[in-house]
Amino acid sequence: MTAPIETPLPPNVFSSSCPTRRVLDSVADKWSLLVFLALKDHELRFNELRRRLESISQKVLTQTLRKMEQDGFISRAVFPTVPVTVEYKLTPLGLSLLDVIENLSEWAETHAHELNPTRTSA
Numbered sequence: 001m002t003a004p005i006e007t008p009l010p011p012n013v014f015s016s017s018c019p020t021r022r023v024l025d026s027v028a029d030k031w032s033l034l035v036f037l038a039l040k041d042h043e044l045r046f047n048e049l050r051r052r053l054e055s056i057s058q059k060v061l062t063q064t065l066r067k068m069e070q071d072g073f074i075s076r077a078v079f080p081t082v083p084v085t086v087e088y089k090l091t092p093l094g095l096s097l098l099d100v101i102e103n104l105s106e107w108a109e110t111h112a113h114e115l116n117p118t119r120t121s122a
Contacts, residue, residue, distance in 0.1 A: 026067065026068075026071045026073070027073070027097060027101075029064075031053065031056060031060060031061070031064040032064055032067070032068060032073075033101055033104070033105075034053050034056075035049065035053070035064060035065070035068060035074070035088075036073070036090065036094060036097060036098065036101045037101060037102070037105060038052045038053060039074065039088060039089055039090045039094070040090065040098055040102070042089070043077070043087045043088060043089035044087065044088060044089075045085060045086060045087050045088075046061070046065075046086055046088070049061060049065075049088065065088060068094070069088075072091055072093045072094075073090065073091060073093055073094035073097070074088050074089060074090055074091060074094055075088070075089055075090075075091050076088055077089070
């Protein structure tokens with residue numbers, strides 16, 4: 001008797017074990033989206049990124065960059081200078097998301113005025 005062939009379950013983004021959910025968790029936070037946009041045209045050094053992303057702490061930027069590197073969205077190049085120079089750039093995988101992220105950014109710019117004006121900022 002042969003074992004039945006298991007068919008893969010369809011993606012269910014609401015399930016915590018779904019790979020699709022892991023992808024969304026990786027790219028759909030505020031700082032990751034802004035890093036994608038900051039790196040869209042060229043590589044940047046850590047402090048250049050930090051200045052570009054106003055109000056991000058050094059710790060949060062470091063965590064975000066590490067996560068994005070582990071996920072394969074950015075690459076990190078270290079140059080033996082004094083002090084050491086580190087540059088970040090989008091990988092082909094990261095570049096493949098740019099259209100989606102830029103569309104979301106454009107939508108936000110177009111509709112920001114429609115948000116509830118009484119909403120307090122966090």
